[in-house]
Amino acid sequence: MDENTRQLRTVNVTRYVIPLREGGSLPAIAEADDDFLYVLKFRGAGQGVKALTAELIGCEIARALGLQVPEVVFAELDEAFGRTEGDEEIQDLLKFSRGLNLALHYLSGAITFDPVVNTVEALLASEIVWLDCLLTNVDRTARNTNMLMWHNELWLIDHGASLYFHHSWSNWEEQARKPFVQVKDHVLLSQATELDVVNEAFIKLLTPELIQSIVDLIPDEWLSTESEEQAGLNRRVYYDFLLTRIANSDIFVKEAQNARQTLI
Structure with missing residues (x-):
């Protein structure tokens, strides 16, 4: 692929696995319909889509410079996703994150x-x-x-x-x-x-x-x-x-x- 014609894959989130509570924006490990695990960054959290935009730009510039970054994908969150989640804070986060989010390939064992x-x-x-x-x-x-x-x-x-x-x-x-x-x-x-x-x-x-x-x-x-x-x-x-x-x-x-x- 020409370096000036870049594309990202889009996956559909199928399973919320576990929250990552190290940060204030509550990212999570989630599974997608390609059977891979991702660190999911939510549009409904913290600084919202601006944080996702910064993540996207930062990762792709780093990649272009030859630095190691996980694969970045767009992650679709269905309207019905998370209805059975028991944690109210997480349920609200999922509700406000319906649509297009961002995810990074999960580096298992890192x-x-x-x-x-x-x-x-x-x-x-x-x-x-x-x-x-x-x-x-x-x-x-x-x-x-x-x-x-x-x-x-x-x-x-x-x-x-x-x-x-x-x-x-x-x-x-x-x-x-x-x-x-x-x-x-x-x-x-x-x-x-x-x-x-x-x-x-x-x-x-x-x-x-x-x-x-x-x-x-x-x-x-x-x-x-x-x-x-x-x-x-x-x-x-x-x-x-x-x-x-x-x-x-x-x-x-x-x-x-x-x-x-x-x-x-």
């Missing part, structure tokens, strides 16, 4: 990345730090690494707290050019010694065509409930935000390098 036990080589650490600076991902800290070890490889999960500009929309141009000051708390910052090398490589990979192919994956219904025209305008903002941020990547790379110097 263990949470532990910075005390697991080591990451400098180039990979730099790639992940660069990615999170681009996405303004505030949620890759020692307290909550959002990384898994699976088959001796490092996998990235949970990008829903990224792209926080879209919670206001009003000043996205300014936000796109800002350094990412929260990088000081990044769990891999101390190992990220190759940021200049990564920056040069990644800005070549993230072409306008590739970014367009990723934002084109966002369903219209996640972008606006008002009109197709408004959905198109919001989609364009994601595209412009990302391209502006890539074009000004030296700003967030310098911030990361300065923050790293305070650690060593």
